Amino acid sequence: MPHLLIIGGSDAGISAALRAREVDASWQVTMVVADAYPNFSICGLPYFLSGEVADWHHLAHRTRADIEAVGIHLLLDHTATHIDPGAKTVTVQDRQGGTQAIAYDRLVIGTGATPHRPAIAGLDQEGVYLLHTMDDSFAVKRHLEEHPPQSAIIVGAGYIGLEMAEALASKGIATTLLQRGAQIHPSVDAVFGDRIAAELGRHGVQIVTGATATQIVPHDGQLHVVGQADQRWAAELVLVATGVQPATALARAAGVPLGADGALRVTRTMATTLPDVFAAGDCVETHHRLLAEPTYLPLGTTAHKQGRVAGENAVGGHRLFAGSVGTQAVKVCDVVVARTGLLEHEARAAGYDPLSVDLTTWDHKVYYPGARELVLRLTGDRMSGRVLGAQILGAWGSEVAKRIDIIATALYQDLRIEQLSDLDLSYTPPLSSPWDPIQMVAQVWCTQQRMR
Amino acid sequence: MPHLLIIGGSDAGISAALRAREVDASWQVTMVVADAYPNFSICGLPYFLSGEVADWHHLAHRTRADIEAVGIHLLLDHTATHIDPGAKTVTVQDRQGGTQAIAYDRLVIGTGATPHRPAIAGLDQEGVYLLHTMDDSFAVKRHLEEHPPQSAIIVGAGYIGLEMAEALASKGIATTLLQRGAQIHPSVDAVFGDRIAAELGRHGVQIVTGATATQIVPHDGQLHVVGQADQRWAAELVLVATGVQPATALARAAGVPLGADGALRVTRTMATTLPDVFAAGDCVETHHRLLAEPTYLPLGTTAHKQGRVAGENAVGGHRLFAGSVGTQAVKVCDVVVARTGLLEHEARAAGYDPLSVDLTTWDHKVYYPGARELVLRLTGDRMSGRVLGAQILGAWGSEVAKRIDIIATALYQDLRIEQLSDLDLSYTPPLSSPWDPIQMVAQVWCTQQRMR
Numbered sequence: 001m002p003h004l005l006i007i008g009g010s011d012a013g014i015s016a017a018l019r020a021r022e023v024d025a026s027w028q029v030t031m032v033v034a035d036a037y038p039n040f041s042i043c044g045l046p047y048f049l050s051g052e053v054a055d056w057h058h059l060a061h062r063t064r065a066d067i068e069a070v071g072i073h074l075l076l077d078h079t080a081t082h083i084d085p086g087a088k089t090v091t092v093q094d095r096q097g098g099t100q101a102i103a104y105d106r107l108v109i110g111t112g113a114t115p116h117r118p119a120i121a122g123l124d125q126e127g128v129y130l131l132h133t134m135d136d137s138f139a140v141k142r143h144l145e146e147h148p149p150q151s152a153i154i155v156g157a158g159y160i161g162l163e164m165a166e167a168l169a170s171k172g173i174a175t176t177l178l179q180r181g182a183q184i185h186p187s188v189d190a191v192f193g194d195r196i197a198a199e200l201g202r203h204g205v206q207i208v209t210g211a212t213a214t215q216i217v218p219h220d221g222q223l224h225v226v227g228q229a230d231q232r233w234a235a236e237l238v239l240v241a242t243g244v245q246p247a248t249a250l251a252r253a254a255g256v257p258l259g260a261d262g263a264l265r266v267t268r269t270m271a272t273t274l275p276d277v278f279a280a281g282d283c284v285e286t287h288h289r290l291l292a293e294p295t296y297l298p299l300g301t302t303a304h305k306q307g308r309v310a311g312e313n314a315v316g317g318h319r320l321f322a323g324s325v326g327t328q329a330v331k332v333c334d335v336v337v338a339r340t341g342l343l344e345h346e347a348r349a350a351g352y353d354p355l356s357v358d359l360t361t362w363d364h365k366v367y368y369p370g371a372r373e374l375v376l377r378l379t380g381d382r383m384s385g386r387v388l389g390a391q392i393l394g395a396w397g398s399e400v401a402k403r404i405d406i407i408a409t410a411l412y413q414d415l416r417i418e419q420l421s422d423l424d425l426s427y428t429p430p431l432s433s434p435w436d437p438i439q440m441v442a443q444v445w446c447t448q449q450r451m452r
Numbered sequence: 453m454p455h456l457l458i459i460g461g462s463d464a465g466i467s468a469a470l471r472a473r474e475v476d477a478s479w480q481v482t483m484v485v486a487d488a489y490p491n492f493s494i495c496g497l498p499y500f501l502s503g504e505v506a507d508w509h510h511l512a513h514r515t516r517a518d519i520e521a522v523g524i525h526l527l528l529d530h531t532a533t534h535i536d537p538g539a540k541t542v543t544v545q546d547r548q549g550g551t552q553a554i555a556y557d558r559l560v561i562g563t564g565a566t567p568h569r570p571a572i573a574g575l576d577q578e579g580v581y582l583l584h585t586m587d588d589s590f591a592v593k594r595h596l597e598e599h600p601p602q603s604a605i606i607v608g609a610g611y612i613g614l615e616m617a618e619a620l621a622s623k624g625i626a627t628t629l630l631q632r633g634a635q636i637h638p639s640v641d642a643v644f645g646d647r648i649a650a651e652l653g654r655h656g657v658q659i660v661t662g663a664t665a666t667q668i669v670p671h672d673g674q675l676h677v678v679g680q681a682d683q684r685w686a687a688e689l690v691l692v693a694t695g696v697q698p699a700t701a702l703a704r705a706a707g708v709p710l711g712a713d714g715a716l717r718v719t720r721t722m723a724t725t726l727p728d729v730f731a732a733g734d735c736v737e738t739h740h741r742l743l744a745e746p747t748y749l750p751l752g753t754t755a756h757k758q759g760r761v762a763g764e765n766a767v768g769g770h771r772l773f774a775g776s777v778g779t780q781a782v783k784v785c786d787v788v789v790a791r792t793g794l795l796e797h798e799a800r801a802a803g804y805d806p807l808s809v810d811l812t813t814w815d816h817k818v819y820y821p822g823a824r825e826l827v828l829r830l831t832g833d834r835m836s837g838r839v840l841g842a843q844i845l846g847a848w849g850s851e852v853a854k855r856i857d858i859i860a861t862a863l864y865q866d867l868r869i870e871q872l873s874d875l876d877l878s879y880t881p882p883l884s885s886p887w888d889p890i891q892m893v894a895q896v897w898c899t900q901q902r903m904r
Contacts, residue, residue, distance in 0.1 A: 011886060022899065044819055044881050058819040061886075289876075300886045301879045308873070322874035329878035338878050367496055367510040401883045402854030408876050409861040421760070422774035424741075424860050426781035426790050427753045429496050431853045434463060434513075434752045447474065 001028045004314050005090055005102055007080045007250070008110030009033030010042065011300050012281025014062070015307030016108045016314065017072045024315040030073040030102065032080050032092050037134040038067060043300055045137045046160065049144065050167030056134070056141075083107070083254035085274040106276045106314040109251050109264070110307060113244035113282035113298050118155070120240070122216035127223050128238045131160060140239070149173055149236035153225050155213050156242035157184035162196065162332050164239055165205045175204070176233050178211040178225065180242075185337070187328055189344070189377065191358075192337050192393050199335045208233070244298055246283045260285035261296035268320045270310035278314050280306035287323040290342055290388065290411065291350050297324050325411040326389070329401040336396050338404035341389025341411050344379050353382040357448050359441040363398035365429040372398050376441040378407075378417065382449060385416040390438070399431070403438055417442045417449075453480045456766050457542055457554055459532045459702070460562030461485030462494065463752050464733025466514070467759030468560045468766065469524045476767040482525040482554065484532050484544050489586040490519060495752055497589045498612065501596065502619030508586070508593075535559070535706035537726040558728045558766040561703050561716070562759060565696035565734035565750050570607070572692070574668035579675050580690045583612060592691070601625055601688035605677050607665050608694035609636035614648065614784050616691055617657045627656070628685050630663040630677065632694075637789070639780055641796070641829065643810075644789050644845050651787045660685070696750055698735045712737035713748035720772045722762035730766050732758035739775040742794055742840065742863065743802050749776050777863040778841070781853040788848050790856035793841025793863050796831050805834040809900050811893040815850035817881040824850050828893040830859075830869065834901060837868040842890070851883070855890055869894050869901075 004020050004027050006013045017029050031038065037060070044059045053059060067074060075092065081099070082091040089101040115130040117123060123130070129140050143149075152168045154161050157179035168175045177184065177200065183193035184200075184207060197207050212228040222234045246263040248256075256272045256279065259265030263285040270278045281303035285294035302324050309321045329338035341347075347354035356379040362371040374394040380387055390407040394400045410420060420442035427434050435443070456472050456479050458465045469481050483490065489512070496511045505511060519526060527544065533551070534543040541553040567582040569575060575582070581592050595601075604620045606613050609631035620627045629636065629652065635645035636652075636659060649659050664680040674686045698715040700708070708724045708731065711717030715737040722730045733755035737746035754776050761773045781790035793799075799806035808831040814823040826846040832839055842859040846852045862872060872894035879886050887895070 041817060041819070041881065043879075044817060047820055047881060052821055053819045299879075301876065304886045305874070305876075322871075323876075325876045327876045327878045329880045329883060331880055331882045336880075336883065340876070340878070365493060365496060367493070367505045368499055369504055396882070397849045399851045399854040401878045401880070402851040402858065405858050405875070405877045405888070406854065406861050408878070409858050412871075412875055413865045413867075415865075419774075419864075422757070423857070423864055424753065424757075424775075424777045424779045424792070425857045426779045426792070426853045426860070427495075427751075428781045428783055428788075428853070429493065429499060430783045430848070431781060431788065434756045436857070 001026065002105040003028045003030065003103065004106045004108065005104035006031045006108045006110060007090065008112055008281065009038035009074070010040070010110065010112050010281065011303035012110035012112070012307035012310070013108065014039045014067070015304045016110065016280060016311030018070065019308045019311035020315045021070050021072060023312050023317060025071065027315045028073070029071065030075060032075045032078050032090070034077070034079045035134060036076045038064065038074055038076065040134055045131060046163035046167045048137060049140055049164065050170055056137070080250055083250060083277070085254050085277060088276065107278065108307070108310045108314055109272070109277065109279040109283060110281045111247040111250055111283045114247050115241070116243045116245050118213070118240065118242045120155070120213050120215060123240060125216065125218065127236065128216055128240065130240050131164070132244070143237065147236070151235035152176070152237040152239065153178060153223070153233050153235040155225065155238065155240045158187070158241065158243055159330050160241040162200070162330060164241060165200055166203065166333050169200070169204045176206045176208065176235060178213060178233065179207070179209045180212050182209050184209065185330070188337055188339050188391050191377070192375070192391055195375070195393055196332050196335065196337055199333050203333045244282065246296065246298070248283055251279060251283070260294040263296045268323070269313050269318070270306055270321055271313070278310040280310040287321055289323040289325050297326065299328065301327070322412070325408050327404060327408045329404065331396055334396050335393060336400040337391070337393040338401050339389065339391045340404050340408040341387065342379065343389060347379055347381070347388045352388055354379050354388055355382045355445065355449060357441060357445045359437070359444055361437050361440055362433070363394055363437065364431050365433055368429040374398060374400065374437050376437055378441045378445050380417040380445055380449070385418055385449070387411055387415050387417050387420070403436070406438055417445050453478065454557040455480045455482065455555065456558045456560065457556035458483045458560045458562060459542065460564055460733065461490035461526070462492070462562065462564050462733065463755035464562035464564070464759035464762070465560065466491040466519070467756045468562065468732060468763030470522065471760045471763035472767045473522050473524060475764050475769060477523065479767045480525070481523065482527060484527045484530050484542070486529070486531045487586060488528045490516065490526055490528065492586055497583060498615035498619045500589060501592055501616065502622055508589070532702055535702060535729070537706050537729060540728065559730065560759070560762045560766055561724070561729065561731040561735060562733045563699040563702055563735045566699050567693070568695040568697050570665070570692065570694045572607070572665050572667060575692060577668065577670065579688065580668055580692065582692045583616070595689065599688070603627070603687035604689040604691065605630060605675070605685050605687040607677065607690065607692045610639070610693065610695055611782050612693040614652070614782060616693060617652055618655065618785050621652070621656045628658045628660065628687060630665060630685065631659070631661045632664050634661050636661065637782070640789055640791050640843050643829070644827070644843055647827070647845055648784050648787065648789055651785050655785045696734065698748065698750070700735055703731060703735070712746040715748045720775070721765050722758055722773055723765070730762040732762040739773055741775040741777050749778065751780065753779070774864070777860050779856060779860045781856060783848055786848050787845060788852040789843070789845040790853050791841065791843045792856050792860040793839065794831065795841060799831055799833070799840045804840055806831050806840055807834045807897065807901055809893060809897045811889070811896055813889050813892055814885070815846055815889065816883050817885055820881045826850060826852065826889050828889055830893045830897050832869040832897055832901070837870055837901070839863055839867050839869050839872070855888070858890055869897050
């Protein structure tokens with residue numbers, strides 16, 4: 001019985017395992033998981049900490065029993081410490097320090113990412129947390145319960161920072177969000193980031209941009225975050241969420257070269273340079289359909305897709321990872337913002353000649369009760385007329401996310417903006433207009449392109 | 453100055469006029485409108501009658517002033533009575549019976565559709581209404597206000613019938629919905645129609661299927677609808693909504709041949725067989741991308757698209773109508789159901805070898821509060837693996853409509869079902885899952901196809 005070994009039990013690993021079993025059940029599949037929580041939704045941690053998810057068990061996409069029921073062998077609380085690509089073995093270590101070598105016919109590396117540790121002195125003290133694993137979350141949860149803070153500081157205003165700001169503010173904690181750059185949520189353009197800032201502000205979050213923290217010092221029973229210009233922000237709890245970096249040490253030691261942004265280099269079959277070794281998820285570079293080159297985009301959606309391809313190919317398949325188009329969405333309080341494709345500055349850097357147009361309109365016919373504003377920005381290539389990207393912001397419940405997905409689907413196939421008006425999209429007055437807002441903004445784009 | 457004359461002031465006519473002015477402002481554009489309500493949202497009438505839209509003026513997509521501001525000349529309350537394609541004139545009649553002939557260089561016919569008059573005796577009596585024009589709606593509204601009924605019967609359970617049932621029930625009127633066929637809302641499969649029936653039932657609507665009305669007779673101050681098997685249903689108000697038929701008399705008299713389902717035959721440039729005469733909207737046949745042949749699909753979305761193409765080509769453009777893929781959505785009380793593409797029986801009739809699979813799952817990660825069930829059915833071609841159609845039902849607010857639009861966008865480009873898993877769709881726990889439900893059902897489809 002051939003043996004597929006998978007290192008990592010999160011999105012990429014589980015997808016690889018499930019797909020391998022589905023495609024060819026003659027393979028034995030073993031998944032080595034560093035903790036006791038295979039297939040947990042890391043994206044759900046902010047909602048566990050906010051209390052919206054009462055029981056952490058609910059964060060499991062699948063239970064251990066579900067996974068084992070499809071014939072996947074789980075090795076929990078084991079850390080892979082060494083890959084020998086010549087002997088085709090992986091050494092794993094249990095929590096007591098005992099080691100064993102496991103032979104594989106094919107290997108999938110899904111070691112994920114680790115939180116970026118910014119250059120801030122004092123990260124390792126009581127009351128300061130980097131959020132990544134289930135155990136990190138339990139520690140924060142314990143802290144919130146045992147020493148309920150009046151105030152908190154979050155360093156970093158990406159997805160996790162935004163969601164944690166909402167979570168803490170919703171618990172009545174005076175929350176300050178510190179962002180190094182000039183805008184929060186830099187994955188979208190400033191006009192959208194500013195609206196998210198305003199939404200958090202309405203929910204009591206204090207936002208400070210241009211704030212580069214250099215150290216965290218205890219003072220009078222509080223933690224003082226000290227900024228570069230000697231500013232100080234004080235709170236009882238500090239969460240640091242300044243992004244992640246690919247966890248590559250294990251694969252690098254085995255000889256896998258690095259690619260984009262220090263992630264493992266892989267082909268579109270998710271193969272590494274080592275024979276019979278695949279890799280997927282937050283530890284690898286990601287093929288971007290619009291850039292036509294690898295980038296680093298650690299997202300659960302991408303990890304699932306890459307893992308599925310890796311798992312299928314590991315057991316003999318011939319699948320290509322189709323690539324990302326950069327789709328992302330986040331809900332912040334009562335607002336959703338989503339993007340797909342390239343921002344204008346990204347498009348320009350990639351050699352396109354981008355034109356962006358804006359439109360503010362209603363999510364459905366304004367005569368029907370409850371219409372809410374949608375803010376749309378559409379970017380296309382002046383020369384080819386091709387869709388390059390879009391950003392949409394609107395109220396939660398106004399189908400922002402699936403509207404961006406229509407554009408993502410168009411991007412998948414290199415549609416021209418003009419063709420968006422051809423799409424036969426649904427309409428009923430409580431849900432849209434005869435031209436969906438994404439078609440309205442496409443028509444504005446075409447008019448502006450013609451006028452130049 | 454060349455003259456574009458447009459007959460009809462609803463979706464197709466206004467889209468043609470706007471597009472013509474946008475593309476080439478050197479054309480004079482005149483729109484002949486049979487009533488005083490150009491560019492009104494016919495789809496909004498049920499919400500006017502329910503009271504959700506308090507003021508009928510709000511149903512205007514654009515005001516008269518908006519339309520005239522872009523240089524469109526409006527001839528309201530004028531009915532076109534004769535087209536002379538040789539002389540290139542249209543005779544129009546005002547409400548006083550006065551006539552004039554208007555010369556055109558190009559003509560767009562957008563005469564729309566008229567309500568189907570079923571073979572029921574007694575349609576023309578007090579208290580019985582066919583709903584189509586603004587004036588019809590005013591009459592019903594007046595009736596509701598002056599003789600508030602305790603009970604109503606709606607004959608026909610298509611879109612308008614469903615929306616009117618909701619509207620009347622919401623006003624506390626005991627409402628009975630009579631449907632000739634075995635299921636209500638026959639645009640979707642029975643499993644979806646039955647759920648809509650259950651939803652209306654929860655809101656107090658009594659539904660009778662297999663009910664063929666033959667006559668309506670007054671009796672004891674009520675109207676009795678008599679069925680084929682001598683059943684009787686009594687109420688104070690009867691609305692008849694059994695579909696529409698293309699309004700073709702004017703064009704037929706001028707020599708335009710009929711095509712699919714008795715609608716005007718047009719090319720994909722929206723040209724008729726007459727020189728310099730175009731037609732668009734509910735009066736014409738519609739190119740269907742999956743059937744690759746004309747069909748009759750009178751929808752506002754399609755009318756807008758066809759009108760836009762007709763208007764552009766009338767002033768010298770060379771645009772093709774891309775065609776419909778059969779996308780439709782309706783909200784009934786708290787439920788939305790949407791479809792795109794072909795139902796399985798339609799696909800089979802069109803020569804495909806369809807396989808349909810069902811999935812019931814959650815609209816977003818179930819651990820996040822407020823997750824609601826989505827019911828999905830995906831139909832694909834066994835031989836080619838191509839997407840043929842989908843139906844989705846779920847709670848209002850769970851992004852049902854824009855999820856169907858992702859499939860509609862895939863259909864536009866003949867995607868294979870396998871490729872749905874490649875789409876880079878957005879994910880955040882309050883809004884979806886790492887695999888969107890449409891990807892989950894696609895994966896079920898692929899598994900079932902392989903197992904055969």
